[in-house]
Amino acid sequence: MSTDTEAILAGVRTWAEVNDVPVDSIEDEEIVVTLPGEKKLKTNVAISVFARTAHLQAFVIRHPDENSAEFNRWLLQKNLKPGPVAFAIDSLGDVYLRASVPREHLLDELDGLLGAMLATADSSFNELLLIGFLTGMKKEWAWRVGRGESTRNLAAFEKVLSGDDNEYLGTFGDADSESPAVTADRESEGAAQAEEPAGETGAAPGPTGESAGQSASKDSTDDQGQCLRL
Structure with a gap:
């Protein structure tokens, strides 16, 4: 060098x-x-x-x-x-x-x-x-909401993920212990x-x-x- x-x-x-x-x-x-x-x-x-x-x-x-x-x-x-x-x-x-x-x-x-x-x-x-x-984020948001987990890591996308367009809302609950977390980074x-x-x-x-x-x-x-x- x-x-x-x-x-x-x-x-x-x-x-x-x-x-x-x-x-x-x-x-x-x-x-x-x-x-x-x-x-x-x-x-x-x-x-x-x-x-x-x-x-x-x-x-x-x-x-x-x-x-x-x-x-x-x-x-x-x-x-x-x-x-x-x-x-x-x-x-x-x-x-x-x-x-x-x-x-x-x-x-x-x-x-x-x-x-x-x-x-x-x-x-x-x-x-x-x-x-x-987007699909992965929808799933993660729905999983967090269904289990009562914090959605802070996805807060920037709340308007997109929390509405009727999120078809995964209501499909997760306490029994779903494994998070579908997005690891795009x-x-x-x-x-x-x-x-x-x-x-x-x-x-x-x-x-x-x-x-x-x-x-x-x-x-x-x-x-x-x-x-x-x-």
């Missing part, structure tokens, strides 16, 4: 300390920072420094349970808007945000890039949940990592997130996977 790369990673650590942002891990060419959000409780961003470029990647949400065509269409439409970050999916359909800059510009642009990643992940999370996981088992850009060296990042109302995040790898730009 060159001194220059060490200096870049040290600059990222300094940014994290100044902004009171946790650093999850540090490797020779990568550092992972955890950004707190509102709708999505946290977004882990892996920052990897290669020979010529620096890459940022953040896991957003796992592949949808339903409405995959509408789900991916939404992502494609968002990618039409100009900005420093873009959505990508891996071979299983799990969703990431990615950005790349020349390595010498990373520290100058770091604040703006991380801010854009956090804002995009946070603002998109609930919309993607409604498109790709967990990477799939065997989820693919982003493939290293051509001509660069070093491992590609694959951060995970934390589920709103749950702590079910985990890291996973797949040697055959490639992160596909939508």
